[in-house]
Amino acid sequence: MRRRILPRFSRVMPAGLWLLFIAPAGAELLYCKNGRTLDGLVESETESAFRVRLMHGVIELPKDEVVRREPLEPPWERLKAARARFPQTAQGRYEFAQWCRENGFAGEMRAALRACIELDPEFEPARRELGHVRDRHRWVERPRPSPPKLSPQDQARRDEEEAVRREITRWVTRIRGIRSNKLDRTGRDESSELFQAGRRQILQITDVLAIPAIASVLSGGGEPTRRLMVEVLAKFPQDEATLNLVAIALLDPSPDVRRRAGEALRPRKDERVVAELRAALGSEEEAILRNAAVALGMIGAVEAVPDLLPLLEVSGFADVVITRPNLITGLWQCFCGPSVVLVGGVPLFYYPPAIAALSPGTVVGTYWTTEIQRMALYRTEVQEALIMITGQNFGFDIAAWERWWRQQPRR
Structure with a gap:
């Protein structure tokens, strides 16, 4: 069965407007x-x-x-034809609403139900579907249940979460101001005094709760700004910084930014990073596969050599199915553990709210994409990764690489 995936922002668009994005x-x-x-x-x-x-x-x-x-x-043509087919009566609008329900036009369905009760305020089927109830002699909206009263422990936890959110919001506002007033105003000139002033301000940040703001705000900037993002994230040893550096190494459009992220990951000597990058070698998205190979080469991951060897050569036309949601879920599950932060001198538990470098509007990566492309015959990124890891160079001769690998001591 062929599925269609609607844009995530379709939920908040006016009724009917999201149809313009389907066909x-x-x-x-x-x-x-x-x-x-x-x-x-x-x-x-x-x-x-x-x-x-x-x-x-x-x-x-x-x-x-x-x-x-x-x-x-186009779906809006079908909608237009159906609207004209049903009479402009309460019963006709109700039947049109049922047609909208069956064909997936939820917003138009509710509009048709409201039209029913405008034409006939006592039209009970439409009232019921809109959630109205009879109160003596008039129809009213069904009262919403009051939220349950929180226990003192749950209320304290909610207050802590709200305090963390407020602190992150303050950092977002501050870093956005530095970016717009200093980093973005210099174009691509990193040597300008204005950019360097902004860079110094960013590099002075040491608060762990600034990590999501650093990643989400700076990842939407130009290449110099994103290089600065990697530089400041490299200063933080926390898992959330590692999480964003892995995402940047795999998904940023700039080879230089990806390379810097790989260099920042190397001194961490984190086995989970190597495991996630090895898993990314199995991606059906060619760019992610190649970027993962480069990052493994930067890290010097000897254990990845058996995974890299069969990827040296590939040929033929490929219809690429994108699996980024699986990749993002894997990264999130690996690095999203809690940490303790200080807010106003009080220790609080903090969970990373998201992979901030992949926030809407950033250029590091998106959740959904599609590619149909002709694959390269040889993956030079894989070859270069093998050379960096092993110090050997057998070109694209997979058999020679395998013979050499078998001669090495068992690892």
């Missing part, structure tokens, strides 16, 4: 050789490929991968 006008259904179907807008085409805009971005799809193309009726 643009003139959309088509493209059937591929591998059995997948893609619905999107063919923006242009060359002799060999289609440029297709999907919900999550634009891809280049080779023509020889497409078996069949079919027009796809």
Whole structure:
């Protein structure tokens, strides 16, 4: 069964507006050789490929991968036709609401139910579905139950959590001000006095609760700002800093920023980092696989050599299925343990609220993406990682690498 994934922000959009992100006008259904179907807008085409805009971005799809193309009726056209099909009466609006429910138009369904009771305030089925109840001679909204009273222990825990949130918010505000007033105003000129003044302020930060603010705010900046982000995160030994450095090493678009994150991870000598990077070698997203190899090379992870050897060479066209949610979950489970922080001199428990470097609007990484690409024949990143780890260079000769590895003492 073919599934569609709606943008996370669809929940807060006005009714009907999110439909514009599902299938643009003139959309088509493209059937591929591998059995997948893609619905999107063919923006242009060359002799060999289609440029297709999907919900999550634009891809280049080779023509020889497409078996069949079919027009796809945009959902708002179906909605418009259905709205005209039902009469403008209370019963007609109610039947239209049921059609909306069956076809997944939740916002339009509630609007149709409200239209029912505007036309007939005593239309009971619509009242019931809207959660209204009869109070003597009038309809009222069902009262919401009062929240349960918290125990003293739960109230104290909630107060602690609120104190931590307030402290993080203060750091977000402060670091955002440094970024906008000093770091961003210099363009890409790291040598300017204004940028250096902002850099000094950032590097003076030692509060553990500033880590999520550092990662979330600075990860949305340009490359110099993100290099500074890695520099200051490297000063913190806490797991939350390690978590963000691993995410940056795997997902930041800049090779230099990723390299610096890998260098910052090396002195930590954290076995969990190596384990997570080795797991990332199994990613079906080519960029993550290559970035993980580079990071393992920077760390000098000898135990990763058997994982790297079979990845030296790959050939053929691949339809890449993105598995970032699994990657993010793995990172989160590995590094999200509690720590004790001081707020106003009082020790409090603190849990990282999220991988701050992956917050909405940042450029380090996104949760959802899609790629259809022709894979390189040889992965130079894997070769370079093996050279850095072993000090040997057998090129892309996997057999030679394996012979050498078998001759080494058992590890």
